[in-house]
Amino acid sequence: MPDQKSFEALYGEMEEAVRQLEAGDLSLEESLALFARATALAEQCNALLDSAELRVRQLVSQPDGSSAAEPFENWQNG
Amino acid sequence: MPPANVYSVSQVSAYIKSLFVGDMLLADVWLSGEVSGFIQANSGHCYFTLKDAGAILKSVIWRTQAKGMALPRNGDAVIVHGAISVYEQGGAYQLYVDHLEPAGVGQLWREFERLKARLEVEGLFADARKRPIPARPARLGVVTSPTAAALRDILRTLSHRYGLVDVILAPTPVQGDQAPPAIVAALALLNRWSVEREPLDAIILARGGGSIEELWAFNDERVARAIAASAAPVITGVGHETDFTIADFVADLRAPTPTGAATLATPDGRELSAAVAALMARAERQLTGRLADERTRVGGLTVRLRRAAPAARLATNRQRIDDLSRRGALAIANIVHQQRARLRGEGLRLTALDPNRVLARGYAIVARADGAVLHSVAQVAPGDAVRVRMADGAFGAIVTEDR
Numbered sequence: 001m002p003d004q005k006s007f008e009a010l011y012g013e014m015e016e017a018v019r020q021l022e023a024g025d026l027s028l029e030e031s032l033a034l035f036a037r038a039t040a041l042a043e044q045c046n047a048l049l050d051s052a053e054l055r056v057r058q059l060v061s062q063p064d065g066s067s068a069a070e071p072f073e074n075w076q077n078g
Numbered sequence: 079m080p081p082a083n084v085y086s087v088s089q090v091s092a093y094i095k096s097l098f099v100g101d102m103l104l105a106d107v108w109l110s111g112e113v114s115g116f117i118q119a120n121s122g123h124c125y126f127t128l129k130d131a132g133a134i135l136k137s138v139i140w141r142t143q144a145k146g147m148a149l150p151r152n153g154d155a156v157i158v159h160g161a162i163s164v165y166e167q168g169g170a171y172q173l174y175v176d177h178l179e180p181a182g183v184g185q186l187w188r189e190f191e192r193l194k195a196r197l198e199v200e201g202l203f204a205d206a207r208k209r210p211i212p213a214r215p216a217r218l219g220v221v222t223s224p225t226a227a228a229l230r231d232i233l234r235t236l237s238h239r240y241g242l243v244d245v246i247l248a249p250t251p252v253q254g255d256q257a258p259p260a261i262v263a264a265l266a267l268l269n270r271w272s273v274e275r276e277p278l279d280a281i282i283l284a285r286g287g288g289s290i291e292e293l294w295a296f297n298d299e300r301v302a303r304a305i306a307a308s309a310a311p312v313i314t315g316v317g318h319e320t321d322f323t324i325a326d327f328v329a330d331l332r333a334p335t336p337t338g339a340a341t342l343a344t345p346d347g348r349e350l351s352a353a354v355a356a357l358m359a360r361a362e363r364q365l366t367g368r369l370a371d372e373r374t375r376v377g378g379l380t381v382r383l384r385r386a387a388p389a390a391r392l393a394t395n396r397q398r399i400d401d402l403s404r405r406g407a408l409a410i411a412n413i414v415h416q417q418r419a420r421l422r423g424e425g426l427r428l429t430a431l432d433p434n435r436v437l438a439r440g441y442a443i444v445a446r447a448d449g450a451v452l453h454s455v456a457q458v459a460p461g462d463a464v465r466v467r468m469a470d471g472a473f474g475a476i477v478t479e480d481r
């Protein structure tokens with residue numbers, strides 16, 4: 001996906017677009033552009049929700065005392 | 079006159095000790111009693127007496143054993159395991175303890191109530207301390223055993239509800255003497271990760287169901303204090319519905335089970351889809367109204383142009399006006415068509431862009447005598463004639479009172 005924005009960010013933008021649309025002091029062209037923007041954001045939100053796959057990592061201690069997050073993948077088995 | 083074979087004290091003591099050591103029962107014995115005179119020396123070794131109504135037994139816990147052990151307090155009823163042997167320099171026999179546990183559930187609950195009361199007085203359970211859990215977390219920490227069913231339950235639930243969330247697991251044992259310090263360390267590790275690497279919105283601390291002894295790590299004071307100290311809010315899901323642990327009281331949010339904790343930590347993806355759809359419905363309603371207004375204005379303009387046009391140019395103008403209004407209507411229809419085509423999926427369909435359908439829902443358009451659509455009460459005064467258009471026709475009306 002080219003747009004790596006979080007759901008939270010996309011939803012926030014969409015809320016703002018709708019709020020502006022409802023404020024009403026816009027030209028028809030601006031309203032239509034905002035509507036198109038809200039529609040595109042809605043599609044992105046839904047696509048994120050539909051395609052999301054849980055990412056799980058496990059903290060593992062490193063020799064130098066720090067920790068690293070390594071993929072934890074076998075939870076779906078068994 | 080003493081006989082030839084007089085033994086030294088050491089020799090006799092060594093002989094007595096050999097009898098103890100060779101005795102199968104004394105070398106491997108379980109016994110119960112009450113702890114008294116408990117002290118832990120600077121060396122780390124612990125000394126106490128185990129007693130009941132009729133006897134006492136000197137007891138020792140060596141430092142190496144004491145390290146991994148929940149040490150008893152005076153008055154505790156305990157069950158211990160060890161070997162009884164002779165301390166020759168002290169002229170005494172004593173029990174060398176290698177395992178110690180509180181005697182019975184009653185003892186555990188007394189400890190529970192004692193700690194609970196103490197922490198409550200300290201204010202660790204106060205509502206004012208509880209922090210809110212973000213509604214749509216981006217990243218969650220999980221502290222639990224990496225091999226237990228509880229972790230799978232949590233991950234499955236998160237995956238079903240809100241796959242967008244990122245999970246960082248800090249594995250730890252969740253029962254036994256080594257569990258409390260390991261849980262404390264795991265919470266600290268996640269908090270450090272949150273500060274230094276990737277922020278965590280909340281931490282789930284969980285364990286599946288088990289006996290009260292198996293859940294005991296979650297009644298440990300060290301664990302309670304680590305939860306209170308956590309910068310990220312902590313959600314507990316320990317045992318079953320009916321199990322309440324000290325950890326639950328200190329946590330920012332208590333869930334009845336590990337699955338419950340995952341549920342409380344995340345929004346339902348389906349509800350989010352519905353929220354997105356609801357926002358779009360608001361946008362559609364707005365645009366529908368706007369397009370209806372614009373169409374009415376084009377209509378009004380057409381009428382005024384017709385009236386104003388000189389007779390000589392009427393024919394051509396009429397044609398141009400018709401043309402213009404047709405093009406205007408067409409442009410709006412095209413826009414509507416395009417927007418409609420953009421929208422796919424449930425809840426995202428434009429259903430009512432035609433202004434007539436808006437009117438059919440009971441709305442009306444109010445225009446001045448010259449055809450201009452009214453947008454504000456400021457545009458009329460009492461006595462003005464207006465035209466009210468509804469879905470199936472129009473009628474005239476007089477403005478009767480001030481706004």
